[in-house]
Amino acid sequence: xxxxxxxxxxxxxxxxxxxxxxxxxxxxxxxxxxxxxxxxxxxxxxxxxxxxxxxxxxxxxxxxxxxxxxxxxxxxxxxxxxxxxxxxxxxxxxxxxxxxxxxxxxxxxxxxxxxxxxxxxxxxxxxxxxxxxxxxxxxxxxxxxxxxxxxxxxxxxxxxxxxxxxxxxxxxxxxxxxxxxxxxxxxxxxxxxxxxxxxxxxxxxxxxxxxxxxxxxxxxxxxxxxxxxxxxxxxxxxxxxxxxxxxxxxxxxxxxxxxxx
Numbered sequence: 001x002x003x004x005x006x007x008x009x010x011x012x013x014x015x016x017x018x019x020x021x022x023x024x025x026x027x028x029x030x031x032x033x034x035x036x037x038x039x040x041x042x043x044x045x046x047x048x049x050x051x052x053x054x055x056x057x058x059x060x061x062x063x064x065x066x067x068x069x070x071x072x073x074x075x076x077x078x079x080x081x082x083x084x085x086x087x088x089x090x091x092x093x094x095x096x097x098x099x100x101x102x103x104x105x106x107x108x109x110x111x112x113x114x115x116x117x118x119x120x121x122x123x124x125x126x127x128x129x130x131x132x133x134x135x136x137x138x139x140x141x142x143x144x145x146x147x148x149x150x151x152x153x154x155x156x157x158x159x160x161x162x163x164x165x166x167x168x169x170x171x172x173x174x175x176x177x178x179x180x181x182x183x184x185x186x187x188x189x190x191x192x193x194x195x196x197x198x199x200x201x202x203x204x205x206x207x208x209x210x211x212x213x214x215x216x217x218x219x220x221x222x223x224x225x226x227x228x229x230x231x232x233x234x235x236x237x238x239x240x241x242x243x244x245x246x247x248x249x250x251x252x253x254x255x256x257x258x259x260x261x
Contacts, residue, residue: 051066054066117186118141118161119161120253122166123139123183123256124249125163127226130170131234132233134229135170136170136210136229137166138179138181138195138227139166140182140193141183141225142184142189142223143224147189147221151182153194154179154182154193154194155190155191155192158188159187159188160187169188170228179191180192180217180225195213195217197213208231210228210229211229213225214226214227214236215241216241218239218240218241218242224256225237225238
């Protein structure tokens with residue numbers, strides 16, 4: 001009866017609490033999805049649910065054992081999920097709250113200087129040319145998350161985005177072709193950028209380091225990455241650590257224009 005009475009006392013604060021926990025679990029799941037850590041995460045959730053059930057049923061012995069395991073296990077989790085925790089903190093720390101362009105663009109009464117729109121057509125045209133010549137390329141398009149912590153690993157630039165500029169950067173004999181470029185508001189912000197490489201997520205073997213780097217940077221930030229394969233000339237796009245499906249580059253251009261508004 002006491003359990004039934006507790007359920008009937010469910011307040012609005014309790015509903016909000018449950019929703020927030022559900023959101024937290026969803027984003028944690030999204031963070032570890034596709035990695036070896038997902039099985040550990042599911043195992044922990046199952047043990048926690050069993051622990052709560054044993055508490056509700058007043059199974060003291062089993063409840064104490066599982067409770068002791070969970071309390072001590074928190075330190076072990078920090079070691080087990082070291083990479084995932086680092087990704088989460090890096091994602092939060094790299095967020096640039098002052099650059100929420102979509103939000104401020106709705107406030108018409110604010111006289112704000114609008115940033116230049118990224119020339120998606122120039123980028124796609126350059127990718128098509130590099131694809132035809134099988135020139136490897138890795139282009140990172142900055143959105144809301146500030147990528148200065150990555151740009152600092154390369155050479156600082158301040159060049160307007162044009163098709164010839166992008167092609168010349170990734171030209172095989174160019175000293176700037178190695179690594180990625182970061183584009184912010186139609187400006188090439190940095191070249192020869194070193195990106196974090198994802199070694200956990202399973203991607204087809206035909207894809208190399210460029211594609212793993214594209215997965216890595218889009219997992220940690222909200223950036224979009226475009227990779228051109230040096231072996232096949234195939235153009236791939238990544239968002240949220242996943243391949244972005246598109247039928248042709250015209251459709252890809254339309255998707256990017258919507259995402260970069």
